[in-house]
Amino acid sequence: xxxxxxxxxxxxxxxxxxxxxxxxxxxxxxxxxxxxxxxxxxxxxxxxxxxxxxxxxxxxxxxxxxxxxxxxxxxxxxxxxxxxxxxxxxxxxxxxxxxxxxxxxxxxxxxxxxxxxxxxxxxxxxxxxxxxxxxxxxxxxxxxxxxxxxxxxxxxxxxxxxxxxxxxxx
Numbered sequence: 566x567x568x569x570x571x572x573x574x575x576x577x578x579x580x581x582x583x584x585x586x587x588x589x590x591x592x593x594x595x596x597x598x599x600x601x602x603x604x605x606x607x608x609x610x611x612x613x614x615x616x617x618x619x620x621x622x623x624x625x626x627x628x629x630x631x632x633x634x635x636x637x638x639x640x641x642x643x644x645x646x647x648x649x650x651x652x653x654x655x656x657x658x659x660x661x662x663x664x665x666x667x668x669x670x671x672x673x674x675x676x677x678x679x680x681x682x683x684x685x686x687x688x689x690x691x692x693x694x695x696x697x698x699x700x701x702x703x704x705x706x707x708x709x710x711x712x713x714x715x716x717x718x719x720x721x722x723x724x725x726x727x728x729x730x731x732x733x734x735x
Contacts (some may be wrong), residue, residue, distance in 0.1 A: 581714055586723055590731070605660055622675055624651045633684040636674040641706055646670070 652666035
């Protein structure tokens, strides 16, 4: 990335493992949204009524990038369809029946090929990636965080130890 004019994030702030452990033991997370009564259908109705808002067709489809990322890149590169998690949360929250969610999962994204290719070209231009580079990315072997050195197992063990010792979820 250095040769492409992209800045290296060598000064980007981050926690080392000791700092992470300190904060994990010292502080509790408060997930504020868990205390908010929320209904997707109610929110859509309010936005349409009060602000003349129009639904854009999918979760996070308000952005060309997120629409492309969720409905093209993730499914084609990794076989991951984010609708599964989104719909599951609606089922668990009682806003949708499981059978209706399964039907939606069988339905392809409403993302016409012409628009998808327009979005791809727009995003590649913004990211300064050639079509040949993109095709190389898409055809390369897929990787996960487990393919790289990380502290995932150690952090999992520390989290479990914290739950056992302190008895609080994080």
